[in-house]
Amino acid sequence: MAIDKRVGSAAEAVADIGEGAVVMISGFGGAGFANSLVLALRDRKVGGLTLVVNSATHPLSQTHTLIEAGLVRKVICSAARGRGTALSAFEQLHKDGKIELVCLPQGTFAESIRAGGAGIPAYYTPAGYGTDLGAGKEVRQFNGRGYVLEEAITADVAFVRGDVADRFGNLTFRHAQKNFGPAMATAAKLTIAEVRVAQSEPITPDRIELPGVFVNRVVTA
């Protein structure tokens, strides 16, 4: 039977994501947010989620709707600051002790996901050494410099946004859409891509930026 990872809708693509899932969400600064998948997940109303997302509060991402809906137990991110002085939904929930926060330097966030998909359980990085974000973590000196031991991050599901997909799940990205997508796709048991175009015809091999072996489902959005 021919491989065809295209599914009919975002709702269908997220239909089996369960309570307590660890969900990676790609996107940075308005580029590459998989917002259709995020909204479809919100509509499923499964709770206890752990989000692995660079920013928990970016206004162009729909990630905050999962938080506002009370579906999120924990956030792993590099940024969670709402705009202005008023508290965002995340900030209020965190203040009230209802949502757990792990804040990582962005490079650690990215590398931990990459490591998670690459079979590396932990690694040393100079980022965060000698700071509050490195406090309590194992440190070690190499060549006279201090490094922090950081552990890999994996997930049950990853949402990525691409430009074109083919039926094999091969993806291309437009510009800065790529950001965390390729790493997240390798680090999750189930990767769902939302794309502008999902075609039957295979993408030219040299144009593929994420091989379809890392993508399980594709939806047009």
Added chain:
Amino acid sequence: MTPLNRQQIAWRVGQDFENGMLVNLGLGMPVNCSDYIREGREVVIQSENGVIGAGPLASANAADSDLVDAGSRKITIAPGGTVIDSAWSFAMIRGGHIDVTVLGAFEVAANGDLANWDNRIPDKGPLVGGAMDLAAAAKEVWVMMDHTTRKGAPRLLRTCTLPLTAPSCVTRIYTDLAVIFRDAAGFLVKEIIAGLSREELQARTGAPLRFAGDCGVLAAPEIAEKD
């Protein structure tokens, strides 16, 4: 004396970018530095989200939400530029491939400690982004900031009071009053604005200043402040 405005500080930083440098510009004031690269020099601007060779801001009709910089600004890609993914971008950063990162700061200490990510606003969420990776691993960390707080308190200190971004990383500080290099002995003033005495600059600084033998005048062309 007339302190530099923020665009003029960005201009002054921009003058020091050398041909062929790979430069990362932080959020806020630093992103303006790319407007002031000297004629005849080509500098590759790296943005932490993976843009290598970030160009000027996009015009309204060319703006594309898939092409943004670290500050979510819609930009263009300069000739020769490309986009890589975040894991690779930070491999570039941590791997020591960035010649200079220009960052804003709340405080810098005489030993090079940098505090620029957490100004302790109660209950607000954290915002570290790529600052710690950049500060820890760029070949040089240049800070641009106002010399004092709005209330007049020094930001150049013996010891930072705010949480650190990285220890002992800052190599230069460009302020509205002076250009200062930071070495193993502390702060070394290279340029100071006209009409401000060395004693007056020291009075606005929370750590001892040394003055370079060739200490010059910090001056910039008239440039209107932008919002």
